[in-house]
Amino acid sequence: MCLFHTEPSGESCRHSRSTSTENWSISVLTSRNVPQIDCDIKAAKIINPEFIAKCPAGCQDVKYRVYGTDIYASFSSICGAAIHSGTIDKSGGKILVQKVAGQSGYRGSFSNGIRSLSLPRWRESFIVSEGKPKKGVQYPSTLEYSSSKSTPVKGKCLVYCKVDVCFLIDGSWSIGKRRFQIQKHFLKDVAQSLDVGVAGPLMGIIQYGDDPSTEFNLKTYANSKDLKNAIEKILQKGGLSNVGKALSFVNKNFFEDSNGNRGAAPNVAIVMVDGWPTDKVEEASRLARESGINIFFVTIEGPDENEKQNVVEANFVDKAVCRTNGYYSINVPSWFSLHKVVQPLVKRICDSDHLACSKTCLNSADIGFVIDGSSSVGTGNFRTVLQFVANISKEFEISDTDTRIGAVQYTYEQRLEFGFEKQSTKQDVLNAIKRINYWSGGTSTGAAINYAFEQLFIKSKPNKRKIMILITDGRSYDDVQGPATAAHQNGVITYSVGIAWAAQDELEAIATDPDKEHSFFVDEFDSLYRFVPRIIQNICTEFNSQPRN
Template sequence: MGIVVLTMKASVIEVLLVLLVTGIHSDKETAKKIKRPKLTVPQINCDVKAGKIINPEFMVKCPAGCQDPKYHVYGTGVYASYSSVCGAAIHSGVLDNSGGKILVRKVAGQSGYKGSYSNGVQSLSLPRWRESFIISGETTKAYEKPSIPGTTTQPVTLTQALAIPVAEATHRATSKPFAASITSSPRPQPVGHRSQEMGLWSPTTYTSSPHSPGASPEEMDSWKSGPVLLDSGLVPKEELSTQSLEPVSQGDPNCKIDLSFLIDGSTSIGKRRFRIQKQFLVDVVQALDIGPAGPLVGVVQYGDSPATQFNLKTHMNSQDLKTAIEKITQRGGLSNVGRAISFVTKNFFSKANGNRGGAPNVAVVMVDGWPTDKVEEVSRVARESGINVFFVTVEGAAEREKQHVVEPSFASKAVCRTNGFYSFNVQSWLSLHKTVQPLVKRVCDTDRLACSKTCFNSADIGFVIDGSSSVGTSNFRTVLQFVANLSKEFEISDTDTRIGAVQYTYEQRLEFGFDKYNSKPDILSAIRRVGYWSGGTSTGAAIQYALEQLFKKSKPNKRKVMILITDGRSYDDVRIPAMAAYQKGVITYAIGIAWAAQDELEVIATHPARDHSFFVDEFDNLYKFVPRIIQNICTEFNSQPRN
């Protein structure tokens, strides 16, 4: 019996030893597998932009064929986050056109991005962007952190999330405490699929309550900040968010403009070119950085007749605007560009439609081929209303088609300058994307948007009024009414036209300076309050006084206009003060009444005298010169180079 018992004990010990050895071997094999984890690197599409991925650092795999020009890249070495990730990787030399794995790291936005041609990719320039990124080759060691069986699950950082080994993810997903927290939840709630546009993950993921029975404090923290795990891989909880969760941009304050896009919806453009036109708009608004403190954009589509798709205040960020543009459907009909420009001039830039007043008004007119109506005159009216008109003409008329063009060279004549700044002539719709950055740069160059500074809102106008005894009280009131009639024609504010006045006899008096009143009602009221002085006539001294006391405080970017009104010959010399006015850039209009000397008026007036000196027999006929003086001021303004 004792022998049997000993034999049985020996058998049991032998079995235990076998099991122990097998277990040790199994653990070694498991350890070997864990030591050689296989990285799961998501593949993205060629058109995925870095800004669409919220992680500050991530690894992705690019497919082949991302060298195509349609995948836009902005910058060299450091790229704007609006760039294609894979296109930038090829441009930087990290990848070739066959694709591969890359490591992307976000960095701060740059004040400018320089375009260059490298490795078959043409990158574009960009004035500024809110975020940048740099690219390096496949680096996996930093991500290889194999877990040891039996350890507690820890939260995964964003930089680890894109490259967690499958073995580690599987171990975490099947460890007992974690499994308990999943299975104990009666109704798992779907979070949803990964965005198709971002192209990183597709499996549906689920969340369950972190307060499930058996969940440890570490696991509860993991649910708050860590990823959601499945046996098919790992999806970071944060990565389910899209770009819309980033802080909403207030827009680029260096490009504060109110912009109207007039897009061609005529039948002749066709569906394919209409889609290219919409993509061009999307690219422009993405590069502009839309926001309430920066540029605002509305769209008008024209065909037979124009219609507003949305106004300036409808969409306050680039993403919403992009979505709205993609939903625009083609109207069809003729290409009545002139009617569309007239519509924008009368209706679009109103306060009710979101016009901000202090921001330059810009209209970008897209034209396929040529207009079917006249555009030159309506464009002039638009410019004189304070609108900077840009033309983008695509695939203009061939030689045999020019007979059908209503106004030859319409694009160069419709804009305010013939130096090419306000017009783009694009040979093909397929090359339209090359115009994005030049157009963005020009519409944001507010110092050169001279067409929004018209003759009505761009000057400091100083009236020098004769208050001598020969004028008389009644006629002096008539002179003041003339001054008021001229002033009413201008747009008056601190940033637009400003009005000042000097009265003179033997002496001089500053009635009010340019910075005294900032509205039209206040200016008209101030003119009415000017009191008649009476005395002699020292016109030369009055001009010198106006230069020193009035125009010396004129703003550098303002046109300086002096309008002198007198009824007699001066007691002093006017030639030297008139020359001083000319040298200081003051444009002088000399208005003579009754006994004024015409030869003296011509000396005072800016050359040519016929455009700047006027004579009237009676005070009561002064009002007749108001339209002519305004016309001359505007004609001269529009003829001067301003960019």
């Protein structure tokens, strides 16, 4: 095992003298040598259990993510959490950080200009307080950082990696005996590369076919040699390829303390699939991810043209993983090239920076903008409205499996500018917003709400929160109460934004209760930008107050 000592100027690797312990040199902290940390440094990256550090100015930026309130998940920015807690302000300062146990859930909130996010669970936490040394306690003047980068050790590529890994192996008849043996050889290579042990990675295996069953759990084998011998003895079950059922089994049964789950280690499930699943995987994957399980897919080969008609769920990988950027999925064109992905897979599952695929207020909604394009708005003001729409959209994590954005423009008539399924990246969405052309006409807001529901939200995924943001500058020529009530009853959370001549009673009728949190009014178009942080804050506050699955 290799741990890395890193400074802002670079990295170096220190090997321990013993295989069972790591000895670190610690010098006494003085007022002149308080270690500096950057805004993006997460508590999980620092090995020291308790330390004093100095944060720079400017760490309130939204890109420095914070998870939790009072007690923060170790995946959080330390300095961002310090601002959120009120320990320091945006100008920076000294803080005391103490590592504490992982929590079963983290509550998000908005405090001191920082929006923290909720998280179902995490393996380690920390608290921050004023950076004053405790009496009799010595603090390190140099912080010790962990790294997931690999280093060669006696012919193997070992990494600093403490994860609890479950492989879901394909035992269906479609894989055949020869390819089943190749799959087992791949698992043995992964076990060897991980260097399985109680201080590092642990590995269990579930075989799936018609029904899943545990071959062995996390605590069964504590070294690579015994694990490899056990893998060789696994017999093929046969049956169908019910991946969805297998993921449900993992979520409900595998990562239990009684099965060796350590709590302080990330939970990773790696699904091996020959061809395609014979059941649906999206819902089972979502529930597993919300339980804190990081899902990776290794797909080998796939259906040919004649077989594609039998695929139960198209694009099942993109629907199952938390990001569609290819990080959580590896496609192998042939079983005979499977050995080539051992090291890339090991590197990914040991990268703790990426193992936080949970549902948050920024990645779990379908947001539909309903934009007033009536004559009273005017071309210049309409561009200001589009910038407002873009500024809100920028705050979200946008992809096919994260937040999706759609837009409708209306006058007397309605026009679908783009739907949820059309734009799969943030840049795609921003480009689509720029391309919206001003229409001009009357103002039938009630008809627009009905249209948005029928054209946008009727196609929303069941696991997505449905949010409508309607922007108007005048009173509607038709009834808004009926359409808005129907939208609310069908689960659409509606925000109304009024400008200039918009009617307050209509804005309140359109908005979801409580009105004050879902309706906004401003005299001039140029002041719209002020509402962006408030709308995002309200969306996140509402999300964080809801019970998780």
